[in-house]
Amino acid sequence: MKTARRLFRSHFAPVMRIAAAALALLGAVAAADLLFPPPLHKGEALSPLVLDREGRWLQAFTTADGRWRFRADLDAVDPSFVERLIAVEDKRFHAHWGVDPIALARASGEALRAGRIASGASTITMQTARLLEPRPRTVGAKLVEVIRALQIERRLTKREILELYLTLAPYGGNIEGVRAASLLYFGKEPAHLTDAEQALLIALPQAPEARRPDRRPDSARAARAAILEKLAAQGLLSPARAEEARLASLPETRRPFPRAAWHAAAALAKEGAPVVRSTIDLVLQREAEALVAAWAAGLDDGATAAALIVETETRAVRAAVGSSGLDAPGGWIDLTAAVRSPGSTLKPFIYALAFDDGLIGPHTVIEDMPQSFDGYAPENFDRRFHGEVRAGEALKHSLNLPAVRLLDRLGANRLAAVLRAAGAALAAPESAEGDFGLALALGGAGVTMRDLAALYAGLADEGRARPLAWKAEEAEAPAAPAYRLFSAQSAARVSAVLADAPALEGRAPAALTVRAPKIAMKTGTSYGYRDAWAAGHAGGYTVVVWVGRADGAPRPGATGRKAAAPLLAALFDMIWRADPAAARAVPEIGESESPALARLAAPRRERAPEIVFPRDGAELFAATDEARGFSLAARGGAGGYRWYVSGEPAATEPTSGRALWRPRAAGFYEIVVVDGAGRSARAKVRVLTEG
Known part of the structure; x- marks a missing residue:
């Protein structure tokens, strides 16, 4: 037994030690592989790409470091290009594990014979490792590439490695990846490359700056010819086709990427997804951009314009024109998201709520009186008053006093709460400290075009409001339930009134035109002519137009009816040309209505008190007799007057109960009277002394 143990120790112990050391080494390698994985995440830093509803390009944006880089998909790359790339760069790619020992031995032998590195031995996997972690070309760096290549091969399939390489490969300047190179140099996807184009894209990553076709055409031409010669020698290209490709022209400049819906696409790109499919329709978008640009070109005061087209049923934004052009004043600002005064465009929602409450109907008589x-x-826009009018006529002609009367009954904060609950981020004036006043009826709050589009789409959709959909999945499966603004009947009545408004100048009434859409439209003009609006719906679409200066400067005379409504009508005409089958019916006002007041009488209001003596601005002479004073007098209001002189309560005469003021010295005084309802009046007077 002892002899056996000695034999075991002498023969097998070294083997066990070697095995243990090998296991330890393998464990260390495995641990290092887990602790220091290759940075594959760098292949996920891609150029954001925004598509339209059909998958057509709207806009692409560079990566955070300014690169054009799109994910490569082998299914979208010409298979012959991939085959030729492997034949030139790494012909045993599918056989090795990241390092090609045959190529390594060949390169080492050539280096020994030449006394220098004569040819490379980098596989596609090793080149991918170098692209993930660029390093100076040294022996140590090459060793790291070998290790990284083994790690990459353990994690990715051969297909995934090829796609990663074709995503990161440099093609000159800030172009990376075969898709970006194919689009920018040739204006086509890499599935449709010619022999000459393939050869150039195989040659470029080897020396991208030295061979750039737009800067160094001679070098590019020579490199392409060398690749064509290799392909012909390997039987991957006939000599005749190789010669034809050698004579082909080179791209002299980069091709521009498509640029549509710039503002909307830029916002969607910031969400972080490499590819976003939007709801925008490229055809409608292009035409809408052209219409808006042409309309703004006719404005000579630095104004621009913006427009939104929304498919009512899905709330999908089919066109979003943030300005009349990026070269227009303020053109880089997305004016569909800018907070502006809405003018009279919120009036329809006041009437709809009043209809719901049974406060009025379209035929209710309401006063348009000071x-x-x-x-x-408030005053009407034309500074005229029309006496008694029907509610429908008041809305149709956008009279201010009736709208304010209704809002006074409904409550401004109630209207604001309803609109906010529907998703409109109303901005109250800073002086209001969050409290809305009756000026809300005439534009005394801030809204965006997007808010207004969502509200008018709700008006079109039987009073149900939902957020706008900017991404395809949002339109296909809305995340938020609809919010009921008001009843379907009230929505139909308001829409019918708006559709019956006077026709625009130079445009025939819809009732007299066979194919014209009947648009339920409301215009608005903000204070000082800073914002001109038109918003409306018809035939399954909702459109909002804004015209003004991006800096908010006034534009005297530019009303919503003159400056915005014609553009809105033109956009609807464009929609009907693109979608002639869309329904255009707008409900009419029926004779039978829910119970409502036949007449909306003005509420009885006590007048504020008026100071009769002393009048504002009066000069009084103080008597030398201190027993005498001034008797303060007022009329109107709720009675129960309380008097104050320069903040101090005035004395009351015991016998008559009248307020008596005895000035103590000459000077200026403020007299204030407050009635029992808390209303007040004031007068400023000057006291002089006789002599």
């Missing part, structure tokens, strides 16, 4: 609402005294 009235002050606690100091707020």
Whole structure:
């Protein structure tokens, strides 16, 4: 037994030690592989690409480091290109594990004979490793590439390695990847490359800057010819085709990428996905951009324009024109997302809520007469008043006083709450501290075109509001349920009133035109002519137009009806040409209505008190007799007057109960009276002394 143990120790112990050392080495290698994996995530840093609803290009953007780089998909690359690339760069690619020992031995032998590196032995996998982690060309760097290549081969299939290489390969300047190179140099996808184009794209990654065809055409031509010669020698290309490809012209400049829906595409690209399929229709977008640009070109005061076209049923944004052009004043600003005063465009929602409450119907008589609402005294746009009018006529002609009367009954904060619940981010004036006043009826709050489009789409969709859909999946499966703004009946009545508004100048009424759409449209003009609006719906589409200066400067005389409505009508005409089958019916106002007031009488309001004595601006002479004073007098209001002089309560005469003021010295004083309802009036007077 002892002899056997001695024999075991003498013969097998070294083997066990070697095995243990090998296992330890393998464990260390495995641990190092797990602790220091190759940075494959770098292949995920791609140029964002935004597509239209059909998958057509809208806009592409460079990566964070300014590169054009798109993911390579072998199914979208010409198979002959892949075959030729492997034949030139790594003919045993499918046989080795990341390192080609035959090529390595050949390169080492040639280097020994020549005394220098005469040929490379880098496989496609090793080149991919170098692209992931660029390093100076040294022996140490080559060793790291070998290790990284083995790691990559352990993690990825051969197909995935090829796709990663073709995603990262450099093609000159900031072009990386075969798809970006094919599109920028040849204006086509890599599935349709010619022999000459394939040869150039095989040659470029070997020396991308030295062989750039747009800067060094002679070098590019020579490199392409060398690749064609190799392909012919390997039987992958006939001599005749190789000669034909050698004589082909080179690209002299880069091809521009498509650029449509720039603002919307830029916003979608920021979401981080490499490819986003939007709801935008490229055909409608191009035509809408042209219409908006042409309309703005006729404006000579630095104004621009913006437009949104929404498919009502799905809320899909089919066209989004953020400005009349990137070269227009403020053209880089996405004006569909800018907060602006909506003018009168919120009036339809006041009427719809009033219809819902049974407060009025379209035929209810309402006064269009001067009235002050606690100091707020609105006027109509034309500074005229029309006496008694029907509610439908008041909305149709956008009269201000009736709308303010209705909002006074409904409550401005209620309207604001309804609109906000529907998704409109109303911005209250800073002075209001979050509280909305009656000026909300006439544009006294901030909204965006997107908010307004969502609201008008809700009006078109029987009073149901939902967010706009910008991505295809949002339109196909809405994430948020609809919010009920008001009843379907009220929505139909308001739409019918808007559709019956007077025809635009130079445009025949829809009722007299066979194919013209009947648009339920409302215009708006903000204070100071800063914003001109038109918003409407018809035939399954909702359109919003804004015209103005990006810097908010006034444009005297530029009303919504003159500056925005004609463009909206032109956009609808464009929609009907593209979609002639769309329905165009708008509900009519029926005779039978839900119970509503036949007449909306103005609420009885106590007038604010008025100071009778002393009048504002009066000069008084103080009596020398201190027992005498001034008797303060007022009229109107709710009675129960309380008097204050320069902030101090005035004395009351015991016998008469009248307020009596005895000035103590000459000077200026402020007299204030407050009635029992809290309304006040004031007068500033000057006291002089006699003598």
